Amino acid sequence: MNQPLHHPTRVVNRGDRLFRGILRLFGLVVLAIALLILVELWEVARPSVERFGLRFLIETQWDPVREQFGALPFVYGTLVSSLIAILLAVPLGLGVAFFLSEMAPRWLREPVSFLVELLAAIPSVVYGLWGLFVLVPIIRSLELAILRTGLSRVPLFSGAPYGIGMLSAGVVLAIMIVPTVAAVSREVFRAVPDSQREAALALGATRWEAMKVVFDYGRPGIVGAVVLAWGRALGETMAVNMVIGNQPIISASLFSPAHTMASVIASEFNEAVEPMHVAALAEIGLALLGLTLLLSALARLLVLRVERRSRGRQAAQGVTSP
Amino acid sequence: MSQEPLAATHLPLSRWGISRRQLEGRIRRRRWADRIIRGLMVASVVVVLIPLFSLLIYVGRSGIQGLDLAFFTQLPKPVGMPGGGMANAIVGSLILVGLAAAIGVPVGVMAGVFLARSTSRLADGVRFVAQVLNGVPSIVVGLAVYGLMVVPMQTYSAWAGGVALALIMIPLVTLNTEEMVRLVPRDLNEAALALGVPAWLATLRVVVRTALPGILTGIMLALARVAGETAPLLFTALNNAFWHQGLSNPIASLPVTIYNYAISPYPEWHQKAWTGALVLVAMVLITNVLARFFGRSRYDRR
Numbered sequence: 001m002n003q004p005l006h007h008p009t010r011v012v013n014r015g016d017r018l019f020r021g022i023l024r025l026f027g028l029v030v031l032a033i034a035l036l037i038l039v040e041l042w043e044v045a046r047p048s049v050e051r052f053g054l055r056f057l058i059e060t061q062w063d064p065v066r067e068q069f070g071a072l073p074f075v076y077g078t079l080v081s082s083l084i085a086i087l088l089a090v091p092l093g094l095g096v097a098f099f100l101s102e103m104a105p106r107w108l109r110e111p112v113s114f115l116v117e118l119l120a121a122i123p124s125v126v127y128g129l130w131g132l133f134v135l136v137p138i139i140r141s142l143e144l145a146i147l148r149t150g151l152s153r154v155p156l157f158s159g160a161p162y163g164i165g166m167l168s169a170g171v172v173l174a175i176m177i178v179p180t181v182a183a184v185s186r187e188v189f190r191a192v193p194d195s196q197r198e199a200a201l202a203l204g205a206t207r208w209e210a211m212k213v214v215f216d217y218g219r220p221g222i223v224g225a226v227v228l229a230w231g232r233a234l235g236e237t238m239a240v241n242m243v244i245g246n247q248p249i250i251s252a253s254l255f256s257p258a259h260t261m262a263s264v265i266a267s268e269f270n271e272a273v274e275p276m277h278v279a280a281l282a283e284i285g286l287a288l289l290g291l292t293l294l295l296s297a298l299a300r301l302l303v304l305r306v307e308r309r310s311r312g313r314q315a316a317q318g319v320t321s322p
Numbered sequence: 323m324s325q326e327p328l329a330a331t332h333l334p335l336s337r338w339g340i341s342r343r344q345l346e347g348r349i350r351r352r353r354w355a356d357r358i359i360r361g362l363m364v365a366s367v368v369v370v371l372i373p374l375f376s377l378l379i380y381v382g383r384s385g386i387q388g389l390d391l392a393f394f395t396q397l398p399k400p401v402g403m404p405g406g407g408m409a410n411a412i413v414g415s416l417i418l419v420g421l422a423a424a425i426g427v428p429v430g431v432m433a434g435v436f437l438a439r440s441t442s443r444l445a446d447g448v449r450f451v452a453q454v455l456n457g458v459p460s461i462v463v464g465l466a467v468y469g470l471m472v473v474p475m476q477t478y479s480a481w482a483g484g485v486a487l488a489l490i491m492i493p494l495v496t497l498n499t500e501e502m503v504r505l506v507p508r509d510l511n512e513a514a515l516a517l518g519v520p521a522w523l524a525t526l527r528v529v530v531r532t533a534l535p536g537i538l539t540g541i542m543l544a545l546a547r548v549a550g551e552t553a554p555l556l557f558t559a560l561n562n563a564f565w566h567q568g569l570s571n572p573i574a575s576l577p578v579t580i581y582n583y584a585i586s587p588y589p590e591w592h593q594k595a596w597t598g599a600l601v602l603v604a605m606v607l608i609t610n611v612l613a614r615f616f617g618r619s620r621y622d623r624r
Contacts (some may be wrong), residue, residue, distance in 0.1 A: 015522050016521045018522070023433075023435055023439065026435075027433050030429070030452050030492065030496060033489055034454065037462070040467070040469035040470045041462065041466045043469050044466075044473070092369060092370050096367050099363040112367060116371075118374060118610070119370070122606070123603070123606060125550065125552040125577045125599075126580070126599045126603055128581070129580060129595055129596065130377045130380055133380070134376060134377075134380050135373075175370075206355070206356035208355060209356070235458070235459025235462070237461045238581060242584060242585060262553070266553055269465075281465075285461065288462060292457055293458075297454070300450075300453060
């Protein structure tokens with residue numbers, strides 16, 4: 001009260017300034033975390049990066065005993081298994097999203113979307129357990145059935161039907177990323193203005209034809225959803241590790257055991273005694289990080305584009321909420 | 323949707339160059355395509371839910387067979403010896419998640435409030451980085467914490483595991499907190515300011531207070547998520563066959579124990595893995611459901 005009149009707000013400002021400073025500090029902590037992850041990973045990987053460089057990613061021999069470290073089988077396994085997952089999960093996820101946003105009666109929406117979100121809540125290691133003891137036997141009999149039809153001359157379906165392998169990994173991954181595809185595309189569809197649907201229906205379009213309009217309008221967002229889900233599939237570790245067979249093989253066959261970047265880190269890191277082995281695994285981690293960063297930047301860009309177009313924030317929320 | 327075919331007689335069919343019959347055929351085809359595709363969408367929902375139910379049923383049915391009091395109170399026994407439990411892993415998981423919460427919640431909530439209340443370029447940068455961190459594979463976080471803590475401390479430790487889980491939690495909590503704070507109507511803040519409340523107090527006592535249920539939901543969901551994480555613990559917390567021996571030593575956790583038991587060649591251990599999975603899934607799902615039912619913000623439009 002005794003403050004001079006020309007500084008009436010100074011007392012208030014001091015608290016505000018302090019508070020703002022504290023908040024800013026915590027914002028900086030988030031930046032520091034990102035930096036720390038990058039620096040630490042680089043530190044662990046450095047011996048390998050310095051010795052092998054980028055050549056590391058295209059060498060095919062992985063033999064820790066002879067200190068031969070080529071990561072191509074893992075890169076291949078990661079890309080192929082996640083591609084299988086995307087091919088399976090995108091149509092299914094889009095179907096679910098369309099059902100929820102355009103077809104389902106109101107009372108059905110909440111329970112169905114809750115169940116689909118439950119899929120995302122189940123821990124990876126439980127998917128692995130289920131995959132190993134339930135899904136793999138099913139896949140094995142599927143593979144046997146395919147072999148009996150004589151399709152085994154096709155390279156894609158050649159080899160012994162172990163059950164464990166690329167196909168199982170792809171299917172488990174697909175189940176795990178469907179909720180991402182469904183949730184994000186549902187938000188994208190929701191961001192499409194009703195006028196688009198109504199205009200199509202008014203012109204005599206069937207429901208499906210109106211959906212195609214909605215789809216067209218939200219296309220960049222859908223691509224964003226796919227890329228985001230793909231990023232998830234690339235980094236998924238435990239479930240894949242438990243069903244893919246963990247062998248650094250590059251094979252055209254879907255039935256063949258394989259290995260991925262994430263799963264080789266999980267299975268070999270603790271047993272790695274040679275410093276170079278540890279570093280090589282960390283370099284795989286570094287490459288994996290690079291890959292996912294690339295994808296998530298791309299996804300963010302695409303989702304942002306559709307969001308800006310519809311001036312809604314919904315699409316981004318679908319991406320960011322846990 | 324019209325149920326009757328179009329009154330084709332009133333349409334200038336000759337000008338369109340098709341007969342009435344062709345037109346009706348075309349409409350019928352479109353209507354069938356519509357039905358089939360809508361059927362496929364319903365089918366896709368069913369196909370997606372089959373694995374969920376299969377998983378829940380298997381985890382429930384196989385898990386319940388090994389579920390007894392000993393599972394919650396005893397240490398694991400070596401292969402071949404009957405009985406034993408996963409008590410150490412359950413306690414270990416609680417400790418790890420507690421550590422993660424102690425580190426991750428304050429940082430995540432404060433950073434989220436920062437994002438919601440600031441329009442600076444720093445805030446844009448932090449938001450972008452948080453979104454990117456959200457997409458970083460958890461095993462990579464584990465590797466980084468290995469370099470950050472395990473190498474300097476020269477031992478695997480509960481601390482390292484807790485930090486790894488916290489790093490996974492922080493972007494989740496940050497982004498959710500921002501979203502929840504932003505949902506609070508501006509009027510509330512302005513009303514408080516108009517009454518002469520300092521801005522910082524209005525933020526904390528009015529805006530954050532109002533957003534609190536939503537923020538807590540986000541925290542619970544993030545906790546449920548990290549409670550199930552295995553990959554970042556493999557080479558930070560490692561594992562331990564005994565009760566925890568302080569935070570500077572390796573510690574058992576439910577997910578890592580399930581993993582080790584599942585990939586072992588012993589059927590008894592597989593049984594234990596299923597029971598562990600049942601406990602883990604129950605913990606995670608109950609947290610999820612609770613978070614949803616009790617914590618929704620009044621201003622959440624969903």
